[in-house]
Amino acid sequence: MSTTRASFSFSFAERYTAMLLGIIASMVLARLLTPAEVGVYALAAVLVALAQVVRDFGVGQYLIQEKQLDAVKLRAALATSLLVAWLLASLVLLLSAPLARWYGEPRLTLVLRLLAINFLLIPFSALTLPMLRRQLRFRAIYAINAANSVANVLVAVLLALQGYSYMSMVWAALAGSCASLALSLLVRPRELPWLPGWRGMGAIARFGAYATGGSLVDEAGVAAPDLIIGKLLGIESLALFGKAQSVLNIFNQAITSAISPVVFPLFAARARGEGGQGGAQLVYLRTISYMTALAWPFFLFLACMALPLIKVLYGTQWLGCVPLIRIICLSSAVYSMFSMARYLFVATGQLQAQVRLDACAGVIKVALLLAAAPFGLVTVAWAVVLSNVLRSWLNYRCLRRLSALDWRILARTLHKSLLLCGLSGMAPVAALLWLPMDAPALLALTGTALLTLLCWLGAIFLLKHELAGELLLLQRKLADRWLAVKSSH
Numbered sequence: 001m002s003t004t005r006a007s008f009s010f011s012f013a014e015r016y017t018a019m020l021l022g023i024i025a026s027m028v029l030a031r032l033l034t035p036a037e038v039g040v041y042a043l044a045a046v047l048v049a050l051a052q053v054v055r056d057f058g059v060g061q062y063l064i065q066e067k068q069l070d071a072v073k074l075r076a077a078l079a080t081s082l083l084v085a086w087l088l089a090s091l092v093l094l095l096s097a098p099l100a101r102w103y104g105e106p107r108l109t110l111v112l113r114l115l116a117i118n119f120l121l122i123p124f125s126a127l128t129l130p131m132l133r134r135q136l137r138f139r140a141i142y143a144i145n146a147a148n149s150v151a152n153v154l155v156a157v158l159l160a161l162q163g164y165s166y167m168s169m170v171w172a173a174l175a176g177s178c179a180s181l182a183l184s185l186l187v188r189p190r191e192l193p194w195l196p197g198w199r200g201m202g203a204i205a206r207f208g209a210y211a212t213g214g215s216l217v218d219e220a221g222v223a224a225p226d227l228i229i230g231k232l233l234g235i236e237s238l239a240l241f242g243k244a245q246s247v248l249n250i251f252n253q254a255i256t257s258a259i260s261p262v263v264f265p266l267f268a269a270r271a272r273g274e275g276g277q278g279g280a281q282l283v284y285l286r287t288i289s290y291m292t293a294l295a296w297p298f299f300l301f302l303a304c305m306a307l308p309l310i311k312v313l314y315g316t317q318w319l320g321c322v323p324l325i326r327i328i329c330l331s332s333a334v335y336s337m338f339s340m341a342r343y344l345f346v347a348t349g350q351l352q353a354q355v356r357l358d359a360c361a362g363v364i365k366v367a368l369l370l371a372a373a374p375f376g377l378v379t380v381a382w383a384v385v386l387s388n389v390l391r392s393w394l395n396y397r398c399l400r401r402l403s404a405l406d407w408r409i410l411a412r413t414l415h416k417s418l419l420l421c422g423l424s425g426m427a428p429v430a431a432l433l434w435l436p437m438d439a440p441a442l443l444a445l446t447g448t449a450l451l452t453l454l455c456w457l458g459a460i461f462l463l464k465h466e467l468a469g470e471l472l473l474l475q476r477k478l479a480d481r482w483l484a485v486k487s488s489h
Contacts, residue, residue, distance in 0.1 A: 017142070018149040019250065023313070025153040026246065029169070030314035032160045035243075039235035041169040042242045044111040046226040047099060051088045051119070074127065075197030080205065081126035082196055089119035103230055107166070114170050118177045125184035127192050140187040147183045152176035221362040221387075224369050225380060232373040233380075241377055243314065244324035247306075248332055251298050284344045285405070285413045286466065288337055292414055293460070293467050295336035296421035301452050303329040304428035308441035320377075327381040331388035337414065338395035345398070357398050361391040416465045423463075424456035 029038070096112035125144075132141050155175040159168030225245075230238040302309070306325040310318055345354040365387035372383035399405040431448040460468050 017146050021149045021153045023250075025156050027313050028157050029160055030243070030318060033165065033168075035236045035239035035317065037166045038169075038242070039230070039239035040105060040107050040166045041111060042226065042239055043103065043105065043230045043235065044108055044115060044170075045173075046223045046230075047112065048092065048115045048118075050220060050223055051092055071191075071193060072197060072199055074191065075193045075195065076199060077127055078123070078193055079196030079198055081123040085119045085123045085126070089116045092116040092119065103235075105235060111166070111170050115173060117174060121177050121181055125181050125188070128184040128188045131189050131192060132187070137187075143187065144180050144183045148176040148180035151179035221358070221365045221391075224362075224366050225384060228366075228369050228373050229377070229380060233377065237377055240318065240320045241324060241380070243318055244321040244328065244381075247302070247309065247313070247321065247325055248299075248328055250302075251295060251332065251336075284340060285409070287340050288410075289413050289417060289466050291336050291340065292417035293420055293465055296333050296417055297424040297452065297456055299329040299333040299336075300421060300425040301428045301449070304425075304432040305445055305448055307437075308439075308445040311441035312445055323378055324381045327378065328384055331385040334392050335388045337410070338392050338399075341395045341399060353398055357394050361387070361394055364390050416463045419463055420456065420459045420465060423459035424452055427451035427455055 092112055093116050096109045096116070099112065100106055100108035129141060129144065132138075152172045152175060154172075156168050156172035159171055162168075164171070226238055226242060229241050303326045306322045307319070310321055310325075314321075342354050342358075345357075365384075368383040368387050369380060372379040396407070396410075400407075427448055431444060435444055435448075459465075
């Protein structure tokens with residue numbers, strides 16, 4: 001248990017570092033660049049993100065869940081990464097000009113061609129991160145991703161100040177990739193090969209076909225709003241929607257993306273161990289209890305305080321994000337109950353079920369977005385809500401069929417989180433109802449955030465939520481460290 005807590009600590013530290021640096025960069029860039037300028041890079045980043053899913057080709061998941069790894073399998077994994085990533089680099093280069101013409105945005109050509117360089121660099125560190133996760137070496141992962149974030153932020157801000165417009169973000173992305181590559185070479189596990197091998201690629205390809213298929217469909221569902229908005233509503237509308245999503249993604253950066261790198265190998269380890277699937281399911285229930293205790297109060301606060309938050313973070317030119325944030329918070333809160341389900345399915349050998357679920361949810365989302373786009377951004381936001389509610393229902397059906405987790409078990413697991421949300425949400429709801437529209441944004445935001453945090457902490461212990469024990473343990477550790485430092489002086 002102490003190893004797991006240490007892994008979570010480093011994973012959270014990694015994500016908080018990246019999130020803090022990203023927020024600082026976003027605050028600066030939002031005041032230096034217009035929505036139209038940001039939209040050019042945002043569209044290119046969405047297009048490249050689809051290719052990024054394929055370039056791993058499930059190699060990372062394969063290395064984490066494979067019971068026995070040897071030199072042959074590792075060399076085959078390296079060969080798979082090189083082959084897929086370099087083919088994708090060629091594909092992005094070839095499609096850059098046609099995609100620019102399709103979206104009516106000539107600047108997109110150069111941006112896509114420069115971002116394609118990432119695919120040439122990534123295979124040289126492709127095995128390092130999944131092997132470090134398999135070994136639960138999150139200290140090394142923290143160093144790699146922190147280097148990426150620092151380089152990205154510094155280059156983006158410095159070049160934007162020099163007038164490089166949207167190209168500042170392009171060069172920043174390349175600088176971040178180079179920094180993470182340099183660090184990954186320093187901390188790479190000794191057993192990783194330097195040369196690829198073709199023997200054993202078939203097994204990885206079969207696994208990767210399912211893993212990549214599901215992830216690609218899932219990423220396509222995430223990217224669909226941006227791709228559809230960019231084509232039907234324009235680059236500026238895309239930038240507004242993307243900025244709203246970036247505010248919502250604060251939770252994913254701070255919580256979900258910090259938990260998922262730990263819980264996937266943890267689910268897999270429990271599934272491989274004596275507990276089997278039952279052990280992984282118990283860990284899953286505890287995980288979603290923690291997730292909803294954090295997610296539901298967060299999204300309620302965000303929906304209520306969207307206006308002052310946007311004013312503080314990005315300025316008045318981005319106020320068009322506010323209604324979008326308030327609407328999409330609903331879908332994010334609902335889906336937080338099932339955001340970890342995909343890792344449970346993969347870790348317990350139910351990858352095909354996850355692929356089918358992703359495909360079905362992706363088709364539903366694209367259909368709803370295409371129907372909503374002609375009516376404007378607000379309608380698109382409601383389409384996102386409906387698609388995520390339907391996706392949550394599909395996840396529940398799959399959990400009930402494959403893992404015997406029916407609604408009564410989930411209700412017992414989540415009832416304290418629901419009460420916690422109600423108690424901690426009193427402050428932001430009161431602020432939304434009674435604070436005047438022209439109240440100082442920073443004062444309203446910080447005051448309400450402090451009251452919400454105090455209510456949340458009080459409710460955690462009042463309700464005796466599972467998180468209370470973790471908070472008490474953290475308090476004891478901090479007190480012990482403070483006493484150790486004090487005694488050393």
